Amino acid sequence: MEQNTLNTNVSSFNVDHTKLKCGLFVSGKDMLDSGLVLTTFDLRMKRPYHDEPMTTGSVHATEHLLADYLRGDDLWGNKILYVGPMGCRTGFYVMMSGDLGSKDILPLMIRAFDYISDFDGEIPGATQKQCGNYLDMDLEQARTDAAIYYNVLIEAKKENLVYPVKREKKKTNKGAL
Numbered sequence: 001m002e003q004n005t006l007n008t009n010v011s012s013f014n015v016d017h018t019k020l021k022c023g024l025f026v027s028g029k030d031m032l033d034s035g036l037v038l039t040t041f042d043l044r045m046k047r048p049y050h051d052e053p054m055t056t057g058s059v060h061a062t063e064h065l066l067a068d069y070l071r072g073d074d075l076w077g078n079k080i081l082y083v084g085p086m087g088c089r090t091g092f093y094v095m096m097s098g099d100l101g102s103k104d105i106l107p108l109m110i111r112a113f114d115y116i117s118d119f120d121g122e123i124p125g126a127t128q129k130q131c132g133n134y135l136d137m138d139l140e141q142a143r144t145d146a147a148i149y150y151n152v153l154i155e156a157k158k159e160n161l162v163y164p165v166k167r168e169k170k171k172t173n174k175g176a177l
């Protein structure tokens with residue numbers, strides 16, 4: 001039950017996707033029975049209903065490179081629990097252990113997308129044995145998309161780090177005075 005109170009504070013259900021910018025957002029937090037908090041990040045690479053969504057080839061190449069880079073990071077690698085694309089092809093979810101904020105992992109994501117934007121060589125895990133559709137990868141487009149997102153991250157403002165949450169008027173006692 002406690003889990004839900006944590007979830008509702010920063011849930012992507014409350015996000016108006018027509019107002020969402022590209023950026024790095026906390027999508028949600030979950031608490032395990034042990035008390036450990038997990039943070040899910042929204043890596044929004046394309047602005048919904050404004051930018052073209054990523055191609056499947058770019059999404060797929062980015063997924064392999066991003067997961068490989070993040071899991072191999074000396075500082076944060078052991079906190080990476082899950083990396084996966086959004087079905088709408090506008091970004092990725094990254095789940096990490098710890099009660100974290102966007103600014104905590106901004107330097108990590110800047111490093112990751114700097115790496116992907118310059119990547120040259122064999123994409124990790126891109127074989128028939130290791131992947132379900134390894135031919136559907138477009139490294140060239142992934143590098144372009146990574147460079148665009150990198151440019152967003154290095155100049156991130158509040159609108160790129162905090163979800164646009166709907167605000168409602170407070171009820172006041174003014175009428176009773």
Ligand SMILES: [Zn+2]
Pocket residue numbers: 060064130131132133134
């Ligand atoms: Zn794959």
